[in-house]
Amino acid sequence: MTPAEKAQARSVSLRRIGALFRGHRRQLAVVVAVIVISSALAMISPFLLREVIDVALPQGDLRLLLWLVAGMVGVAAVTAALGVVQTWISTDVGQRVMHRLRTDVFAHLQRQSVGFFTRTRTGEVQSRITNDIGGMQQVVTSTASSVASNFTTVVATLVAMTALSWQLTLVSLIALPPAVLLTRRVARMRQVITARRQRELADLNVIIEEGLSISGIQLSKTMGAGDAQIDRFTASSRRLIDLELRSELAGRWRMAAMSIVFAVIPAAIYLAAGLPVAAGAMSIGTLVAFTALQGNLFRPLMSLLDVGVTLTSSLALFARIFEYLDLPVEIEEPASPVRLSPVRGHLRFEDVTFAYAGSTTAALAGVSLDVPAGSSLALVGETGSGKSTIASLIARLHDPTSGRVTIDGVNISDISLSQLASIVGVVSQETYLLHTTIRENLRYAKPDATDAEIVAAARAAQIHSLIEALPDGYDTMVGSRGHRFSGGEKQRIAIARTLLRDPRILVLDEATSALDNETERAVQRAFDELSRGRTTVTIAHRLSTVRDADQIAVIDHGRILESGTHESLLNDGGRYATLAR
Incomplete structure (x- = not known):
């Protein structure tokens, strides 16, 4: 002892x-x-x-x-x-x-x-x-x-x-x-x-x-x-x-x-x-x-x-x-939560700085972003530049060291965690499926979802036909951590699970990274359709998936180097143009 x-x-x-x-x-x-x-x-x-x-x-x-x-x-x-x-x-x-x-x-x-x-x-x-x-x-x-x-x-x-x-x-x-x-x-x-x-x-x-x-x-x-x-x-x-x-x-x-x-x-x-x-x-x-x-x-x-x-x-x-x-709760529920109604989905980062516990280097430094409701933002940059950290702050998996993140002008730390989870939907590059049926995996996001809603979400994620072809259909056991399915299949099930909640803000953190080109194009079309009227933040290495975004921000070592549309960034000849080449 x-x-x-x-x-x-x-x-x-x-x-x-x-x-x-x-x-x-x-x-x-x-x-x-x-x-x-x-x-x-x-x-x-x-x-x-x-x-x-x-x-x-x-x-x-x-x-x-x-x-x-x-x-x-x-x-x-x-x-x-x-x-x-x-x-x-x-x-x-x-x-x-x-x-x-x-x-x-x-x-x-x-x-x-x-x-x-x-x-x-x-x-x-x-x-x-x-x-x-x-x-x-x-x-x-x-x-x-x-x-x-x-x-x-x-x-x-x-x-x-x-x-x-x-x-x-x-x-x-x-x-x-x-x-x-x-x-x-x-x-x-x-x-x-x-x-x-x-x-x-x-x-x-x-x-x-x-x-x-x-x-x-x-x-x-x-x-x-x-x-x-x-x-x-x-x-x-x-x-x-x-x-x-x-x-x-x-x-x-x-x-x-x-x-x-x-x-x-x-x-x-x-x-x-x-x-x-x-x-x-x-x-x-x-x-x-x-x-x-x-x-x-x-x-x-x-x-x-x-x-x-x-x-x-x-x-x-x-x-x-x-x-x-006795462990302190780092992400506290607000004492008097602000109820957003209706939710438009206007997302802003206001001079946000963030450092992970025990780290002497800031993962983000002075990041400011403005994503109007219903628009799309793409974050690009090399591995470790801070893109996923930005995504985690939107879902309030961490709180900024300084600055603030707001939705419709309200600091997300003033929104109840349950409502924030219903507003922000995240599909990450690391897919985690529960050891239960496909149906229950999807209902994890919305316990009261009807079968029709489950099928609609699966169709939108381009996975319904594959599920129907299984002997037990939606009652098929996915196995431990979903290892029964391929990476692309797991990713599409995770996408359907998030879409079932119908979030106003979508955060796609390398959400199509495990998909082949043909499936990626199909899912991307589904995302394009579902993104209408919805604020979307997309993180991707392949620039082909983000070129149509309303704005693109290039992240490097936790800072925004440049931002603009695909065409304007190419014309500027900066880092984005280098990445595109």
Whole structure:
């Protein structure tokens, strides 16, 4: 465990963990009431046992014996029934808390910027949501009830023991201080091991995600790296075995020593009761009842100490989850969003500068663009010049470092993210399809879309005939990341998905880069038709696809070198003319 992780784990307050149960106070109050009643009832049995041994059996009182035995059975039955009720309520509360924790983490991560996922390892996020939250389940679902139950039992047992013999009660508590000290040491050991185990689980998740995805498998097979991947996974799994063993065995010998001490104490009490000096000082029934109570004391006492160990070791898990919940949201929803109605689609960049996190060089510097509603803008330039960065700012995947981007005169940071997503449609050069049917892939953009709307979007993207020719048509599974289809087919499905939303502003980031010449011309004609009355920003390397744009801007190292129409830029003889040649 690194110093930073230790500090992070210490910073997790029990108050914050307790706040997870806010809203379940009524159910928890019922659980506590059930626990108190169960603990009080359980204390009756030793006293009934004393009466059986000291009175009913020596006197041969069958009637009293029957009542005492019936009482013992009744107490056991009621206690068992109350235990079922307690388990049901506490588990229900714990599972609801786990559900909220999972959904809160997932929802918060959904609000994170693209930059966060660029910086975070593949598989790390999944590991936190599954392994870390899964590891917290025992603490969340049973710790509160376990603490309350064991604490109440300990208090009730001490009261009953004191009523029987306060001297023997003091003797019984001799082992308590060393038990507490040993438990604290064990808890710290497990906390360190737990943190290391969760990091190793995250590494294992990363290896699985990278090695068993369709892209990872293709890379592994083409590079002949299969054996190396297996060795990497095996080494991580072997380290995990060691950490799991250490986690389970941490402090076991110390706790075993305490169990021996706890077993010696009742033996010492029996021995003391049999010494001549103590003869006749205590009845046999009282002695048996006291040792039974003492056993009932040590069990919940050890459980309380074990809960302390579990809770302390789980602080590392809570720290990892709270770390994600505490991540600042870089792209914030506006406090008072401006509602655009109607949306014309007039797009402007006003002296926009932007630098990626950790970069000392600006990706864009002083970019100003004016794209009237219904017009088209083409961005051209060499790879890495900043074209895709401009596209990402339009969709507000990032916010400008300075300057602003506006739609119809309104800063896009003042528009709700949901409305902005409905206004701006993006088709990028990297196509991502979900592992479901073509129909559901298209409905991802518009969940309430009718079949007719889906077919119309597919026709516009020049993909309908191909889909219809498939055995299952629109219900065909696309496979992991759409690898069942060619690059051009995936691209056209992605185009149809965006068009289904009917955005007022279209951003086409190399949207036809994976298409052959014939298909590209067909899709380009569809775009020309669909662009009527719609603002379109097109990014392309092939100038043949942008020559008819209303304006063309040449980007170089994050700056606009020149802009104008195709003809005017050719006549100027600048960078565009060089690119055209």
